[in-house]
Amino acid sequence: MLDDHKRLARAVHQPALVRLHRALSRLPSVLTVMNTGAHPDDEENEMLAALRFAFGMRIVVACSTRGEGGQNALGPERGAALGALRTAEMEEAARRIDADVAWLGHGPDDPVHDFGFSKNGDETLRRWGEQRIVERLVRAYRQYRPDVVIPTFLDVPGQHGHHRAMTRAAETALDLAADLSAFPEHASLGLRPWQVSKFYLPAWSGAGYAYDDEAPPPPATVSVQVAHRDEVTGLAYQQLGEWSRAAHASQGMGVWRDKPVDHWSLHLKRWADGSPTNESDIRDHLPATLADLAATAGLTDAPAAALREAQERIDDALAAFPDRQRIGVSLSRAAHLIESSLKELDRHAIDLIGHRLERKVRELDAAIFEATANTARAAFKGACHPGASIGLEVRIDAPDLAGWVAAPRLPEGIEAVSVPREAGHFEYSISIPASAPLTGNYPEAFDPMGGNGAAGIRVSGEVDGRLVRVDLDPEEPFRIEPSRSLSLDPAIALIKAGEPASGIRVHIVGAEPTDWQVPDGWTMQRQDGGWIVEPPREMETGVSTLVPIVDGRPASTVQALAYHHIQRTSFVAPAALKVLTLDVALPVDARIGYVGAGSDNVGAHMRRLGLHVTDLGEDDLTAGSLSGFTTIVVGIFAFGFRRDLQAATGRLHRFVEDGGHLVTLYHRPTDGWNPAVTPPRRLAIGSPSLRWRVTDPAAPVTVLKPDSPLLTYPNRIEAADWQGWDKERGLYFAAEYDPAYEELLCLNDPGENPLKGGLVSARIGHGRHTHVALVLHHQMDKLVPGAFRLLANLVQPA
Numbered sequence: 001m002l003d004d005h006k007r008l009a010r011a012v013h014q015p016a017l018v019r020l021h022r023a024l025s026r027l028p029s030v031l032t033v034m035n036t037g038a039h040p041d042d043e044e045n046e047m048l049a050a051l052r053f054a055f056g057m058r059i060v061v062a063c064s065t066r067g068e069g070g071q072n073a074l075g076p077e078r079g080a081a082l083g084a085l086r087t088a089e090m091e092e093a094a095r096r097i098d099a100d101v102a103w104l105g106h107g108p109d110d111p112v113h114d115f116g117f118s119k120n121g122d123e124t125l126r127r128w129g130e131q132r133i134v135e136r137l138v139r140a141y142r143q144y145r146p147d148v149v150i151p152t153f154l155d156v157p158g159q160h161g162h163h164r165a166m167t168r169a170a171e172t173a174l175d176l177a178a179d180l181s182a183f184p185e186h187a188s189l190g191l192r193p194w195q196v197s198k199f200y201l202p203a204w205s206g207a208g209y210a211y212d213d214e215a216p217p218p219p220a221t222v223s224v225q226v227a228h229r230d231e232v233t234g235l236a237y238q239q240l241g242e243w244s245r246a247a248h249a250s251q252g253m254g255v256w257r258d259k260p261v262d263h264w265s266l267h268l269k270r271w272a273d274g275s276p277t278n279e280s281d282i283r284d285h286l287p288a289t290l291a292d293l294a295a296t297a298g299l300t301d302a303p304a305a306a307l308r309e310a311q312e313r314i315d316d317a318l319a320a321f322p323d324r325q326r327i328g329v330s331l332s333r334a335a336h337l338i339e340s341s342l343k344e345l346d347r348h349a350i351d352l353i354g355h356r357l358e359r360k361v362r363e364l365d366a367a368i369f370e371a372t373a374n375t376a377r378a379a380f381k382g383a384c385h386p387g388a389s390i391g392l393e394v395r396i397d398a399p400d401l402a403g404w405v406a407a408p409r410l411p412e413g414i415e416a417v418s419v420p421r422e423a424g425h426f427e428y429s430i431s432i433p434a435s436a437p438l439t440g441n442y443p444e445a446f447d448p449m450g451g452n453g454a455a456g457i458r459v460s461g462e463v464d465g466r467l468v469r470v471d472l473d474p475e476e477p478f479r480i481e482p483s484r485s486l487s488l489d490p491a492i493a494l495i496k497a498g499e500p501a502s503g504i505r506v507h508i509v510g511a512e513p514t515d516w517q518v519p520d521g522w523t524m525q526r527q528d529g530g531w532i533v534e535p536p537r538e539m540e541t542g543v544s545t546l547v548p549i550v551d552g553r554p555a556s557t558v559q560a561l562a563y564h565h566i567q568r569t570s571f572v573a574p575a576a577l578k579v580l581t582l583d584v585a586l587p588v589d590a591r592i593g594y595v596g597a598g599s600d601n602v603g604a605h606m607r608r609l610g611l612h613v614t615d616l617g618e619d620d621l622t623a624g625s626l627s628g629f630t631t632i633v634v635g636i637f638a639f640g641f642r643r644d645l646q647a648a649t650g651r652l653h654r655f656v657e658d659g660g661h662l663v664t665l666y667h668r669p670t671d672g673w674n675p676a677v678t679p680p681r682r683l684a685i686g687s688p689s690l691r692w693r694v695t696d697p698a699a700p701v702t703v704l705k706p707d708s709p710l711l712t713y714p715n716r717i718e719a720a721d722w723q724g725w726d727k728e729r730g731l732y733f734a735a736e737y738d739p740a741y742e743e744l745l746c747l748n749d750p751g752e753n754p755l756k757g758g759l760v761s762a763r764i765g766h767g768r769h770t771h772v773a774l775v776l777h778h779q780m781d782k783l784v785p786g787a788f789r790l791l792a793n794l795v796q797p798a
Contacts, residue, residue, distance in 0.1 A: 013507060016374045017322045021232055022098065023367035024321060027314045028056035029286055030356040032320075034102075034146035035059065036170045037153070038139070038162035039067040041248040042089035044152050044202075046122065046241030047224055047264040049097045054226045054237060054262075055283070055395055058359065059288035060100040060144045062134060063090065064166050066107055066442060069114035069727065073252045073637055074563060075598050078781055080108050081559055081571045084441045085250055088566040091446045091698050093247035097240070101446035102144060104136040112136065116727035117695045118161025119749065125165045133165070137173035142191040145355050147286050149174070150200045150266065158212035158690060160254035167201075174270060197272045202264035209669050212688040220265035222279050227262075236260040249353040249565050252640075252670075252785050289562065290338075290360065303341035303349075310337040315365075332464035332715075335364040339466070366449055368463055369470045373398040378406070378457045378474045385483035387434035392416065394426040394457055394472070404461035406472070406522060411436070411454050432480060438556075439479040441571055443607055453477045476568050484550050485558040486510035492783070493533075494608045495581045497541050504533040506577060513548035513555060522546065539581045543783050546577040582785040585714035586610060587796035591628060593744070595621065595645055596635035600777035602634070602665065602791075609788060611795065618644035631661040636777060639678055640671030645677075646756055653680045658763030661798035666732045667775045675736070680769045681762055684736030694729035694747050694755060699731070702746040702754075709760055710770065710793050711744060721786030730774040740764060741771075752796075768798040
């Protein structure tokens with residue numbers, strides 16, 4: 001007989017048994033914990049991993065936004081597309097710790113969205129609509145029926161306004177969720193009032209390099225402590241949580257903890273049964289198991305006895321691992337017992353514990369399926385668009401059982417026809433009507449047990465006399481996309497006012513437009529496999545939008561989101577060519593080297609201006625001659641993501657000493673920025689960053705050095721250049737710097753101290769270093785004229 005450790009070691013090398021172990025680990029508890037946050041990556045992954053895998057609790061993350069206002073450390077996605085990427089990352093993070101995700105906001109077109117950094121919870125609630133976000137939380141409480149709610153952050157000054165708003169709304173929603181008269185429209189959704197039993201606050205500070213909590217955390221009343229490690233991976237739960245957190249790669253999340261301590265302190269702020277009481281475990285005073293439910297007041301003898309025996313059968317199954325046959329027998333008996341008890345409960349008992357029993361039956365079915373099937377996979381085949389015919393193939397390897405059925409779950413109006421195949425192999429032909437709507441970019445929820453997306457598979461089969469049902473998701477999400485899409489190259493163009501406007505050549509990839517929607521005076525004509533855009537002879541400054549027409553309607557662009565750490569998906573957006581006409585002059589004889597990290601479009605924007613730009617690779621930085629450049633621009637985050645750039649700091653310093661102009665765009669303190677080593681002279685980035693940013697895009701700007709060439713040549717920067725900015729003025733301002741640096745600007749958010757580290761520049765040797773904390777890259781993406789004019793000045797030769 002193998003001892004427990006050897007049995008486990010053998011089991012974890014067999015994928016089917018690993019999945020079975022994970023399915024079994026859901027069964028000990030009947031409790032649900034909800035963690036609330038404002039953005040993907042706000043969840044407390046480490047603690048949730050412990051609650052799920054050590055305690056067996058169901059964990060749910062309620063997230064108010066898709067993170068579309070954040071930054072992207074991976075690639076070009078911004079705004080709405082970044083929201084779709086971060087949604088996929090949140091789903092992957094949840095998948096790794098078996099968590100549900102309840103999305104409260106639905107992208108940038110929804111009032112509840114990530115509008116950028118906020119320092120104020122009141123401001124956030126005004127923009128979201130306090131009643132709106134509270135109602136959505138009440139709906140989530142009533143749908144998921146959590147026993148415990150834990151916000152990740154405290155509602156204290158010095159914390160992100162979105163975080164503060166979510167914590168405040170989470171508490172406000174507690175009483176309303178239990179109030180029958182609050183939001184009665186929820187009854188039409190099949191939702192009933194629900195009383196959350198416990199509301200905890202984190203008994204830890206959210207302060208760090210980003211935030212600066214001004215108030216101390218509340219005292220700990222209980223701790224979540226786990227002495228052992230995760231049985232499947234051998235990791236401490238904090239390490240397992242960091243594996244989940246690493247799925248937020250666009251935010252640079254996930255760190256390895258060599259000496260993890262599985263311990264989290266919480267403060268019990270509200271308890272539904274009265275004043276907070278002494279407790280030694282988060283599960284105290286709650287029905288944690290089926291056996292606890294059997295003691296529920298008012299439960300008659302028969303269902304109580306059935307639940308107690310079901311608990312015994314689950315315990316037997318857990319002890320029998322990895323004996324799949326014994327496990328299947330025990331779990332089938334437990335499911336029979338729970339279903340029989342459900343039939344005997346009165347309405348009051350159903351309201352109290354019915355959701356727990358129904359959930360446990362679903363969890364039992366998933367574990368029974370894993371005990372009987374080696375593998376199961378499903379895949380849609382073919383291009384999925386209105387009017388298309390595609391295939392669906394499902395394979396289930398369950399040699400000991402016959403009779404499994406795999407039925408497609410499809411959107412309304414879409415039909416499937418079965419194609420006969422051998423046992424365990426199912427194939428369907430699916431016709432998508434020409435009128436079928438496109439799939440949205442933002443799914444409404446995520447369930448780690450399946451049933452996600454617009455389509456999937458419901459697998460069912462008889463085991464020990466009862467029907468077992470599980471949801472199987474396809475290998476890639478089912479998405480109805482445009483039948484004909486296109487991309488434009490370029491999608492943005494610049495025209496200098498006052499100069500003869502030449503035609504703009506636009507190449508089309510994908511569907512060929514049959515027509516264009518263009519402003520008055522613009523013309524389009526085909527030429528050499530592309531299109532030539534001819535602007536009017538007299539151009540007014542501003543943005544003009546030209547829209548390609550395909551199949552009689554405005555065209556769409558489909559952007560693949562194909563990163564190794566997420567399930568492949570896509571983002572669909574309207575296709576358009578945007579042309580900015582602006583009054584801008586370029587510096588004479590500027591030859592620019594650009595060092596990007598893929599996190600901004602500054603190199604492309606400089607080329608659109610007509611500047612001479614060369615992208616610098618590793619060989620250029622480490623061994624190539626830099627003397628041919630007058631200016632080198634380092635993009636945002638680049639020192640954090642390019643080791644070749646870090647290794648070349650000495651060469652960059654010599655470039656400056658010899659007469660070059662080094663321009664560094666903003667970096668976080670964590671982006672490989674060593675204040676004494678990275679810049680040519682000491683320059684420290686402010687931390688916590690909440691104190692060193694200006695989030696009001698209309699914040700007044702005071703020019704401290706009006707005669708500086710960086711503000712006067714070749715464009716005189718004036719008040720109009722600071723108008724129309726989007727989201728914010730600047731981030732990660734410099735806090736301390738060598739006296740050689742001149743402060744060129746002063747700006748601040750209302751009621752805060754002025755900041756002078758947004759734009760600083762120093763004469764060093766024969767050259768110059770300029771550090772820019774203004775969010776120029778975002779303003780140029782938004783076609784703000786002043787950002788282009790200022791950049792043209794900043795890249796002038798030293």
